[in-house]
Amino acid sequence: MAPSQKERALAACRAMSSLGIDDSKVKSVLKKLLKVYDKNWEPIEAENYRVLADAIFEDDDNMVPESKKKTQAVNAHNTHNPLASFSNNQEEETECEEAQMHIETPQPLKRLRLRGQESQPLHPLADSVPSPPSKRFKLDGALPQGGSAKKSQNKTVSSSGNPRIEVHSLPPQDGIVDKGKQPASPQFSHRGRRIASERLSPCKPSNLIIPKDEPIDESDYEMPIAMIPPEPSSIRDSSMKNGVAGKHGGYVTVSPSQSRGVRDKDVTPTSNEETCNVEIASSTLGEIKLSMSCSSARQGSNFHMPSRDQLLEMMEDKCLRSYKITDPNFSVVKLLRDICDCVLEFRPNTNDDSQEGSMTRSGVDVSKESQAHSTLSVGGNKDLDVFKESSNGSINVNTSAALDSLSPRSPFSHPHLSDLDDAVMISKIDRTNECLQSNDRKELEDPISPNSHSLVVVPQHKLTVDDIRSFHDVNDLTKGEENVQISWVSETTNDFVPPFNYISQNLVFQDAYVNISLSRIGGEDCCFTCMGNCVLSTPCACASKTGGQFAYSSEGLLKEEFLEECMSVCRNPQQNFFYCKNCPLERSKNDSCLEPCKGHLKRKFIKECWSKCGCGKQCGNRVIQRGITCKLQVFFASEGKGWGLRTLEDLPKGAFVCEFVGEILSIKELHERNMICTRNGKCTYPVLLDANWDSGNVKDEEALCLDAASFGNVARFINHRCFDSNLVEIPVEVEDPGHYYYHFALFTSRKIAAQEELTWDYGIDFDDNDHPVKLFQCRCGSKFCRNMKRSNRSIRSASIAG
Numbered sequence: 001m002a003p004s005q006k007e008r009a010l011a012a013c014r015a016m017s018s019l020g021i022d023d024s025k026v027k028s029v030l031k032k033l034l035k036v037y038d039k040n041w042e043p044i045e046a047e048n049y050r051v052l053a054d055a056i057f058e059d060d061d062n063m064v065p066e067s068k069k070k071t072q073a074v075n076a077h078n079t080h081n082p083l084a085s086f087s088n089n090q091e092e093e094t095e096c097e098e099a100q101m102h103i104e105t106p107q108p109l110k111r112l113r114l115r116g117q118e119s120q121p122l123h124p125l126a127d128s129v130p131s132p133p134s135k136r137f138k139l140d141g142a143l144p145q146g147g148s149a150k151k152s153q154n155k156t157v158s159s160s161g162n163p164r165i166e167v168h169s170l171p172p173q174d175g176i177v178d179k180g181k182q183p184a185s186p187q188f189s190h191r192g193r194r195i196a197s198e199r200l201s202p203c204k205p206s207n208l209i210i211p212k213d214e215p216i217d218e219s220d221y222e223m224p225i226a227m228i229p230p231e232p233s234s235i236r237d238s239s240m241k242n243g244v245a246g247k248h249g250g251y252v253t254v255s256p257s258q259s260r261g262v263r264d265k266d267v268t269p270t271s272n273e274e275t276c277n278v279e280i281a282s283s284t285l286g287e288i289k290l291s292m293s294c295s296s297a298r299q300g301s302n303f304h305m306p307s308r309d310q311l312l313e314m315m316e317d318k319c320l321r322s323y324k325i326t327d328p329n330f331s332v333v334k335l336l337r338d339i340c341d342c343v344l345e346f347r348p349n350t351n352d353d354s355q356e357g358s359m360t361r362s363g364v365d366v367s368k369e370s371q372a373h374s375t376l377s378v379g380g381n382k383d384l385d386v387f388k389e390s391s392n393g394s395i396n397v398n399t400s401a402a403l404d405s406l407s408p409r410s411p412f413s414h415p416h417l418s419d420l421d422d423a424v425m426i427s428k429i430d431r432t433n434e435c436l437q438s439n440d441r442k443e444l445e446d447p448i449s450p451n452s453h454s455l456v457v458v459p460q461h462k463l464t465v466d467d468i469r470s471f472h473d474v475n476d477l478t479k480g481e482e483n484v485q486i487s488w489v490s491e492t493t494n495d496f497v498p499p500f501n502y503i504s505q506n507l508v509f510q511d512a513y514v515n516i517s518l519s520r521i522g523g524e525d526c527c528f529t530c531m532g533n534c535v536l537s538t539p540c541a542c543a544s545k546t547g548g549q550f551a552y553s554s555e556g557l558l559k560e561e562f563l564e565e566c567m568s569v570c571r572n573p574q575q576n577f578f579y580c581k582n583c584p585l586e587r588s589k590n591d592s593c594l595e596p597c598k599g600h601l602k603r604k605f606i607k608e609c610w611s612k613c614g615c616g617k618q619c620g621n622r623v624i625q626r627g628i629t630c631k632l633q634v635f636f637a638s639e640g641k642g643w644g645l646r647t648l649e650d651l652p653k654g655a656f657v658c659e660f661v662g663e664i665l666s667i668k669e670l671h672e673r674n675m676i677c678t679r680n681g682k683c684t685y686p687v688l689l690d691a692n693w694d695s696g697n698v699k700d701e702e703a704l705c706l707d708a709a710s711f712g713n714v715a716r717f718i719n720h721r722c723f724d725s726n727l728v729e730i731p732v733e734v735e736d737p738g739h740y741y742y743h744f745a746l747f748t749s750r751k752i753a754a755q756e757e758l759t760w761d762y763g764i765d766f767d768d769n770d771h772p773v774k775l776f777q778c779r780c781g782s783k784f785c786r787n788m789k790r791s792n793r794s795i796r797s798a799s800i801a802g
């Protein structure tokens with residue numbers, strides 16, 4: 001039997017009383033709500049009476065005269081109410097400290113407000129944008145937003161005129177990540193009290209560094225007061241820290257900030273739950289990062305992070321509803337980007353004119369990453385920002401503003417492909433000396449200005465030579481990812497390899513469909529019955545894709561004939577082009593009018609034996625799987641090509657050198673990335689996996705490429721040479737028989753002497769401005785240089801025209 005009205009009312013009173021709300025208040029609001037909902041209890045009871053609690057708060061706010069609000073806020077503070085309004089008043093701070101001695105008494109929970117906003121309406125837009133009755137809850141008869149969380153999101157102007165951007169939520173529960181009000185549930189109130197009692201000890205934990213003007217208690221609820229900066233040499237680790245539950249675990253905080261000068265040790269766990277800061281750190285390189293962390297420990301084991309899409313969708317929906325945004329192009333990603341832009345706008349001016357115009361450049365891309373490469377994205381694609389989901393129940397939204405937005409002369413700036421002199425210049429330490437001036441090994445200034453509140457603006461970076469140098473180990477760029485060490489050198493002491501994440505195997509970025517499953521590998525695609533070394537016996541099934549003969553000799557080199565055929569394909573592209581009917585590259589541009597396919601090379605594949613085969617790891621038909629074996633070195637190429645790769649030993653013809661490794665993207669993703677990069681003056685290092693696109697209508701998620709700008713291996717340093725390069729690329733199929741995903745392996749096309757630079761022909765048509773590889777002024781030095789011919793052509797046509 002359904003409970004009676006009376007029973008339902010009693011249950012509501014019980015739920016509210018555990019929040020310290022007395023029955024008479026509950027009843028009066030309940031009455032109004034029932035009227036509004038036409039006696040329908042369901043929306044009122046949903047989410048543990050969230051609507052009811054919201055209504056009570058709203059009612060309270062309406063009733064409290066403005067003049068009394070401040071006092072009320074202080075009182076709330078004194079009772080350790082976690083939702084007490086904030087104040088930056090010194091007296092209140094003292095009262096707060098005294099209040100720590102009091103015994104906790106339950107108080108009606110109040111919503112979070114930000115300092116200086118005590119007199120402001122709770123809804124950030126309430127004053128300026130009157131909400132329609134159907135959207136905003138009013139007790140005068142309008143319907144509440146059914147249980148929707150309200151978030152206090154404010155862009156305020158501090159007394160100094162600095163903006164403050166803060167997004168705060170209250171401790172989430174039961175998987176609800178971001179609620180602006182305390183969920184009206186008994187569980188919550190326990191949690192609320194627990195947090196409050198954790199705070200019973202001094203408001204200001206002695207081991208926390210607090211921004212100069214931060215009233216002590218605010219830190220718990222408004223902003224994390226301690227921020228963990230990554231150590232210069234452990235920028236990658238910093239993002240992993242993000243993946244750990246935050247010290248302010250129950251909270252979700254998004255805050256653009258920068259944390260240099262506040263150390264790891266400044267954060268002390270408050271309980272034995274796994275803790276870490278609520279990460280708002282930037283890297284020592286000066287990136288601005290928004291970071292959102294959520295404690296798994298506090299959510300409970302059944303807490304699951306929403307997917308990126310779910311979260312974005314929910315956020316957009318919420319913004320549209322709550323803030324009456326009517327712009328159909330509104331997007332949360334854009335909002336994040338704007339936040340970054342605002343942060344950068346407030347960067348202090350410098351005398352360097354060259355920085356003008358670049359200060360506000362920032363980029364936000366939101367990407368989902370596997371834990372495996374949940375590391376800070378830096379390097380060529382520094383604007384590729386990362387939205388991380390980690391398995392331990394944390395979300396990190398990192399928006400790294402372009403490094404060279406902040407310091408165009410940073411050695412970590414990326415070369416603009418269109419300007420090779422820049423490419424050379426970027427890694428010159430003398431360009432950073434302005435930043436370095438007498439700062440060697442000195443701690444950075446406290447970036448937190450007295451008026452900055454929780455928005456901390458990145459000051460001029462002051463990197464030390466050691467900071468820059470230590471990003472990549474000079475003895476081993478690969479950080480142990482490869483079987484061999486790969487050193488890097490430059491002829492001067494002023495060149496430093498730009499930062500990027502070294503990976504030795506391709507990793508899917510997000511949408512790319514790479515289907516590796518044993519069940520897809522049929523009998524024709526592997527050799528179950530083989531044993532030992534296939535190359536030494538009768539060709540098995542794996543040789544069928546190379547005409548019944550293995551591509552490799554018993555010495556592990558490419559067979560002469562096979563190599564020549566591959567080289568001929570690359571060197572005579574016109575004769576080996578195929579044209580797709582519906583080209584994924586053209587499709588990715590999203591133009592209303594598709595251009596015809598410009599052609600792709602029909603390449604010869606190698607098929608290597610793999611784990612489903614019966615042979616062993618040392619089988620001669622498993623070459624690229626064994627990784628790099630030759631001695632390589634990254635060096636600063638003197639001809640204006642930036643960094644390059646060379647061999648330190650003689651290499652025979654047909655030897656495997658390395659694979660081109662990077663993030664696996666769909667062509668659409670590459671296009672989007674290129675758009676962002678173009679806006680920010682950055683570039684991608686893409687390689688198309690297009691050798692099989694003639695096989696039919698390639699689906700968007702199957703049209704793949706690799707981008708090695710931010711995550712890549714040593715091949716990202718190999719420069720281009722037109723036509724007579726000493727390396728040739730060959731598609732190698734290992735785990736996926738589908739030919740959409742394959743490995744892009746580089747073999748020597750001739751004997752190469754020790755110390756020679758390794759080059760391959762990128763296959764760029766220097767006349768094709770639409771090509772995903774951004775065009776550059778080729779300095780390959782080959783007598784067959786296509787770019788040179790083009791320049792000559794344009795000079796000739798210019799003189800004819802003139």
Ligand SMILES: C[S@@+](CC[C@H](N)C(=O)[O-])C[C@H]1O[C@@H](n2cnc3c(N)ncnc32)[C@H](O)[C@@H]1O
Binds near residue numbers: 423685779
């Ligand atoms: C894959 S990266 C090669 C490594 C790069 N040199 C570096 O310093 O990181 C490709 C970029 O190197 C430069 N590059 C490669 N080959 C070049 C060439 N032949 N002439 C001029 N620049 C070249 C261009 O800036 C190009 O966009």
